[in-house]
Amino acid sequence: MAKLDITHAVQTLREAAAPDGKSIVLHEPRFAGLEWEYVKDCLDTGWVSSVGAYVDRFEKELAEAFGVRRAIAAVNGTAALHIALMLAGVKPGDEVLVPALTFAATANAVAYCGAIPHFVDSSMETLGLDPDALDAWLTQIAEPGEQGPRNRNTGRRLAAVVPMHTFGHPVAIDRLLEVTEKWGLPVVEDAAESLGSLSNGRPLGGRGMIGITSFNGNKIITTGGGGAILTNDEYLGDRAKYLTTTAKRPHRWTFWHDELGYNYRLPNLNAALGCAQLQQLPTFVTAKRRLAARYQDAFATVEGLYFFVEPTDTQSNYWLNSVILDEARDRDDFLTATNDAGLMTRPCWTLMCDLPMYKGSPSMPLPVAREIEQRLVSIPSSAVLALD
Numbered sequence: 001m002a003k004l005d006i007t008h009a010v011q012t013l014r015e016a017a018a019p020d021g022k023s024i025v026l027h028e029p030r031f032a033g034l035e036w037e038y039v040k041d042c043l044d045t046g047w048v049s050s051v052g053a054y055v056d057r058f059e060k061e062l063a064e065a066f067g068v069r070r071a072i073a074a075v076n077g078t079a080a081l082h083i084a085l086m087l088a089g090v091k092p093g094d095e096v097l098v099p100a101l102t103f104a105a106t107a108n109a110v111a112y113c114g115a116i117p118h119f120v121d122s123s124m125e126t127l128g129l130d131p132d133a134l135d136a137w138l139t140q141i142a143e144p145g146e147q148g149p150r151n152r153n154t155g156r157r158l159a160a161v162v163p164m165h166t167f168g169h170p171v172a173i174d175r176l177l178e179v180t181e182k183w184g185l186p187v188v189e190d191a192a193e194s195l196g197s198l199s200n201g202r203p204l205g206g207r208g209m210i211g212i213t214s215f216n217g218n219k220i221i222t223t224g225g226g227g228a229i230l231t232n233d234e235y236l237g238d239r240a241k242y243l244t245t246t247a248k249r250p251h252r253w254t255f256w257h258d259e260l261g262y263n264y265r266l267p268n269l270n271a272a273l274g275c276a277q278l279q280q281l282p283t284f285v286t287a288k289r290r291l292a293a294r295y296q297d298a299f300a301t302v303e304g305l306y307f308f309v310e311p312t313d314t315q316s317n318y319w320l321n322s323v324i325l326d327e328a329r330d331r332d333d334f335l336t337a338t339n340d341a342g343l344m345t346r347p348c349w350t351l352m353c354d355l356p357m358y359k360g361s362p363s364m365p366l367p368v369a370r371e372i373e374q375r376l377v378s379i380p381s382s383a384v385l386a387l388d
């Protein structure tokens with residue numbers, strides 16, 4: 001194993017990312033399209049709130065971008081995931097299989113349903129949930145129950161699997177779908193980070209029963225805050241729209257809500273931003289892929305780490321670029337040196353099983369997720385670093 005020369009690694013990052021010596025952040029949004037025009041239109045017409053033409057248009061254009069029949073705009077990705085899990089049939093007391101290596105929202109949305117996250121290991125090739133490890137684990141712990149597979153250790157129903165495409169890199173979705181079909185488990189796809197990515201030429205988010213995405217400020221396109229539910233099932237699409245808009249039955253004046261609904265609507269103002277941002281998605285993806293190629297080239301000469309490259313048969317949006325260090329013990333020194341040099345870098349998320357609220361949650365052994373947690377560092381990734 002080669003030793004990491006931190007000074008050389010920082011210099012390489014500086015030259016590949018921002019040779020002009022400026023400080024750079026991990027990810028900044030870019031508003032170079034029709035954002036001002038569309039937002040002004042909302043202000044001029046007074047349509048700023050929870051309904052409006054931009055919401056309808058954004059939903060239609062998102063469905064095309066994700067290759068799904070229905071996209072339902074939501075106030076953020078976490079809220080979208082909450083509803084998606086409910087629609088997949090997740091009930092209080094169920095267990096839901098989620099990667100241990102993910103942003104907290106993936107597990108939190110499970111907890112909002114009164115269910116318990118059950119942690120799954122990751123793959124070093126994709127950084128996402130490992131379908132073969134999941135299959136092997138289910139062989140050990142699952143048994144048939146009245147309403148699908150059950151965890152024989154806890155007696156709880158296993159209700160769904162939530163793959164997440166880490167930093168835009170697709171999980172092995174085809175293999176995962178084989179495994180989930182074998183076990184009779186619905187897939188709720190967390191595609192918060194993967195708009196614009198392809199797996200075997202197909203977009204992500206609509207491969208399972210239902211999926212979600214996010215338009216938070218740090219994502220490849222942003223609406224300030226926002227998200228969407230994605231599905232090919234018209235019935236689930238109608239239910240998603242209904243539940244996220246307070247479960248109100250349409251009527252000229254009567255307020256009749258016939259079940260517990262949620263105010264998870266995306267305001268028209270934010271959807272206006274989204275429409276303008278979506279037009280620039282191809283430009284952003286091209287720039288990010290160009291930046292990734294530059295990093296891959298540059299880091300090829302640096303011993304002691306490697307640049308993470310998209311998995312085979314996929315085209316990643318490279319939402320967040322990362323390097324993986326040979327030695328976990330170098331991580332904090334590399335983080336310190338890069339941040340001191342004005343190059344913003346961050347470690348991966350703390351594994352969900354280590355967060356206080358999930359300490360008692362069931363989990364398979366997590367050797368790969370732990371390796372990634374200890375050795376991965378995310379590096380500056382804004383599209384603006386590599387625009388034409």
Ligand SMILES: Cc1ncc(COP(=O)(O)O)c(C=O)c1O
Binds near residue numbers: 164
């Ligand atoms: C993997 C993942 N899931 C869910 C979310 C939640 O999205 P939001 O921040 O829009 O609630 C995010 C991002 O923030 C995310 O990265």
